[in-house]
Amino acid sequence: MxxxxxxxxxxxxxxxxAWDWVEEHAANIPNKPAYICAITERTLTFADVHDQARKICAALAAEGIKKGDSVAIITNAKTVDIAVKAASISGIDLNRVYTIGHADISVKLMSIEDMLAKDIPFPNLPPVDPEAxxxxxxxxxxxxxxxxxxxxxxxxxxxxxxxxxxxxxxxxxxxxxxxxxxxxxxxxxxxxxxxxxxxxxxxxxxxxxxxxxxxxxxxxxxxxxxxxxxxxxxxxxxxxxxxxxxxxxxxxxxxxxxxxxxxxxxxxxxxxxxxxxxxxxxxxxxxxxxxxxxxxxxxxxxxxxxxxxxxxxxxxxxxxxxxxxxxxxxxxxxxxxxxxxxxxxxxxxxxxxxxxxxxxxxxxxxxxxxxxVKEMIKYKGHQVAPAELEDVLHGHPAVVDSCCVRGKDLKSSEEIPKAFVVLREGASSTPEEIMTFVGEKVAPYKRIRQVEFVDAIPKTMSGKILRRQLQLREDNTIKAATMP
Missing domain, CATH: 3.40.50.12780 (ANL, N-terminal domain)
Incomplete structure (x- = not known):
C-alpha cells in the first residue's frame, strides 16, 4: 500500500x-542581508553572495576544474596540515590518509580568500544542468x-x-x-x-x-x-x-x-x-x-x-x-x-x-x-527498540544521557537489552534502581536487563548516537567473558 x-x-x-534563486535575489533584493555572523556581525548581502559565487566559479574554471570534477570544501584548513603531519609521524602511508575511502584523488588546496581576490573574467559556461x-x-x-x-x-x-x-x-x-x-x-x-x-x-x-x-x-x-x-x-x-x-x-x-x-x-x-x-x-x-x-x-x-x-x-x-x-x-x-x-x-x-x-x-x-532496523534488539523473539528505552531513561531525574544496545545473558546466551547511562553531575543511582525505574514503564519483554555507567555517549557532530561504537565495545566485552 x-x-x-x-x-x-x-x-x-x-x-x-538554486542558482536561479541567487540571480533573482541579487537583482530584486541585492542589499538585503543573506548571511550574518552572530559573533562579528559580518554580513553578506544577496548581491555579495552572487558576486562571490561568480568569482569562485571563475577561479575554479581557471584552474582547469570542469563539469564532473569533485571539489571538497575545507572550512578549517589549518587542521589539514596538522592531520597530515600526525599521519606521517605515526608511519601511516599518506596515500591512506583520506578517510572517504577512494584512492583516485588528486589534491590541490586553494584558498577561498585568494580566489575572491583574483580578478578573473567569468567564463562562458552553459546553463546549469538540473540533472547534474x-x-x-x-x-x-x-x-x-x-x-x-x-x-x-x-x-x-x-x-x-x-x-x-x-x-x-x-x-x-x-x-x-x-x-x-x-x-x-x-x-x-x-x-x-x-x-x-x-x-x-x-x-x-x-x-x-x-x-x-x-x-x-x-x-x-x-x-x-x-x-x-x-x-x-x-x-x-x-x-x-x-x-x-x-x-x-x-x-x-x-x-x-x-x-x-x-x-x-x-x-x-x-x-x-x-x-x-x-x-x-x-x-x-x-x-x-x-x-x-x-x-x-x-x-x-x-x-x-x-x-x-x-x-x-x-x-x-x-x-x-x-x-x-x-x-x-x-x-x-x-x-x-x-x-x-x-x-x-x-x-x-x-x-x-x-x-x-x-x-x-x-x-x-x-x-x-x-x-x-539494524539496531533493534531481539529479546525472546520480541523486537525491542533502543530509542524507546532511551526515551524512558531520559525521564529519570538522575540520567542526562543514555544509549541502549544488544547485550547478552551469559547464562542463557540470550540477547538482552543493555543500557549505557550517563548520570547528571552530582547525581547518584545504581543499575538496579535504573532497571526498576524503566521496568515500571514498559512491557516486561522491553525491560533493561543490564546497566553500565559511562562518562559520555559517543555522538556525531550532528547529535546522532554512534551506537555501533558502544555495540562494538559490548561485543568485545561479551567475547572476552565467554573465552575459555
Whole structure:
C-alpha cells in the first residue's frame, strides 16, 4: 500500500536550480542581508553572495576544474596540515590518509580568500544542468561506513521547495548545525528560495546563541537533539527573554515527548521532530506548527510517498502497522558514489529508498519512528527498540544521557537489552534502581536487563548516537567473558 502526502503535490519546475534563486535575489533584493555572523556581525548581502559565487566559479574554471570534477570544501584548513603531519609521524602511508575511502584523488588546496581576490573574467559556461550531480555529502555512518550520496541540482531545488511549503514569511532564520550536515545544506537552499536572512554561529556557544535569538527576533530554529535538551534543562536559558522564539525544529535522532513538553512549559516554544536522511536531501516529513501528534515526526511533505514493509517477509503493510519505511520523493539521491551494489540494495526497482528505519503511519497520515532496523534488539523473539528505552531513561531525574544496545545473558546466551547511562553531575543511582525505574514503564519483554555507567555517549557532530561504537565495545566485552 502506497501512502501519499496529505499536502498533495506542489509544482516544482524541472528546469530550475538554486542558482536561479541567487540571480533573482541579487537583482530584486541585492542589499538585503543573506548571511550574518552572530559573533562579528559580518554580513553578506544577496548581491555579495552572487558576486562571490561568480568569482569562485571563475577561479575554479581557471584552474582547469570542469563539469564532473569533485571539489571538497575545507572550512578549517589549518587542521589539514596538522592531520597530515600526525599521519606521517605515526608511519601511516599518506596515500591512506583520506578517510572517504577512494584512492583516485588528486589534491590541490586553494584558498577561498585568494580566489575572491583574483580578478578573473567569468567564463562562458552553459546553463546549469538540473540533472547534474552538484553535491556529494556523506551519510552519517552511525550504522555502517559513510558513503558518498549523489545529489542533483534538481533534487536540492525540490527539497527546498517541499520543506518550506508551509513555512511562514520571516526576516531571519538561524543555524548552528555543522555545514557538512544535509540539514544545513537544505537550510541554505530554503533561505535562498524564500529570501530569508540566515544568522550563523561557528559553533554552539550558549550565551551567544541565545543573545542572537533575542537580538534578531528569530521566530524558529532548526537544531540537533542536544540543543533541545539545552533549552529544556540548562539554567542559563532562564536569563533570556525568548518570547520571540515560537518553534524549534529538531531531527537527526529520536526524542521523547518529555523533552518537547519541558521546552514548551519553560519558554513557550513548540518543538517539532522532523524526519529525513541525506539520501532524501534532508527532511521528508515535518510537523505543522498548528497541529501535530505527540512523538510523531509529522506528515509527509508534498510530492512524497511512503510504503511500510514487514521486517520478516517484506510484504507491504497498512496504517498503524510497524515495519521498515520506504520513501519516494523528487528530492531523493541518484545513488552512492562508486557503490553500485549499495545503490541497488538501497533503491527499489520502482524508485523507493530503503530508509533502514522502523516506524508506522497512522490513519491521519502522521508518521512515527520506532528505531533503526539494524539496531533493534531481539529479546525472546520480541523486537525491542533502543530509542524507546532511551526515551524512558531520559525521564529519570538522575540520567542526562543514555544509549541502549544488544547485550547478552551469559547464562542463557540470550540477547538482552543493555543500557549505557550517563548520570547528571552530582547525581547518584545504581543499575538496579535504573532497571526498576524503566521496568515500571514498559512491557516486561522491553525491560533493561543490564546497566553500565559511562562518562559520555559517543555522538556525531550532528547529535546522532554512534551506537555501533558502544555495540562494538559490548561485543568485545561479551567475547572476552565467554573465552575459555
Amino acid at each position: 502506497v501512502f501519499s502526502s496529505p499536502h498533495g503535490v506542489i509544482p516544482i519546475p524541472k528546469d530550475k536550480t 550531480i552538484i553535491a556529494m555529502p556523506f551519510s552519517s555512518g552511525t550504522t555502517a561506513r559513510p558513503k558518498g550520496v549523489l545529489l542533483t541540482g534538481r533534487a536540492l531545488f525540490a527539497g527546498a521547495m517541499m520543506s518550506s511549503h508551509s513555512e511562514k514569511d520571516m526576516e531571519y532564520t538561524m543555524t548552528v548545525l555543522p555545514f557538512f550536515h544535509i540539514m544545513s545544506t537544505l537550510l541554505f537552499h530554503m533561505a535562498f528560495y524564500r529570501g530569508w536572512g540566515t544568522i550563523i554561529l561557528p559553533k554552539f556557544m550558549p550565551e551567544e546563541y541565545l543573545s542572537a535569538i533575542v537580538k534578531y527576533k528569530v521566530w524558529n530554529v532548526y537544531v540537533a537533539p542536544p540543543i533541545v535538551q539545552f533549552f529544556a534543562k540548562h539554567p542559563i536559558v532562564d536569563k533570556y527573554d525568548l518570547s520571540c522564539l515560537k518553534y524549534i525544529g529538531a531531527g537527526g535522532a529520536p526524542m521523547g515527548t518529555e523533552v518537547e513538553e519541558a521546552v514548551f512549559k519553560r519558554i513557550g516554544a513548540k518543538v517539532g521532530q522532523g524526519y529525513g536522511m541525506t539520501e532524501l536531501c534532508g527532511p521528508v516529513t515535518m510537523p505543522a506548527y498548528e497541529i501535530n501528534r505527540p512523538a510523531s515526526v509529522g506528515q509527509l511533505l508534498p510530492n512524497s510517498q511512503l510504503r511500510v514493509v514487514s521486517l520478516s517477509n517484506g510484504e507491504e503493510l497498512g496504517a498503524n502497522e510497524v515495519g521498515e519505511l520506504l520513501i519516494h520523493t523528487p528530492a531523493m539521491m541518484e545513488g552512492y558514489y562508486k557503490s553500485p551494489e549499495e545503490t541497488k540494495k538501497s533503491i527499489t526497482q520502482d524508485g523507493f529508498v530503503h530508509t533502514g528505519d522502523v516506524g508506522y503511519i497512522d490513519n491521519d497520515g502522521f508518521i512515527f519512528i520506532v528505531d533503526r
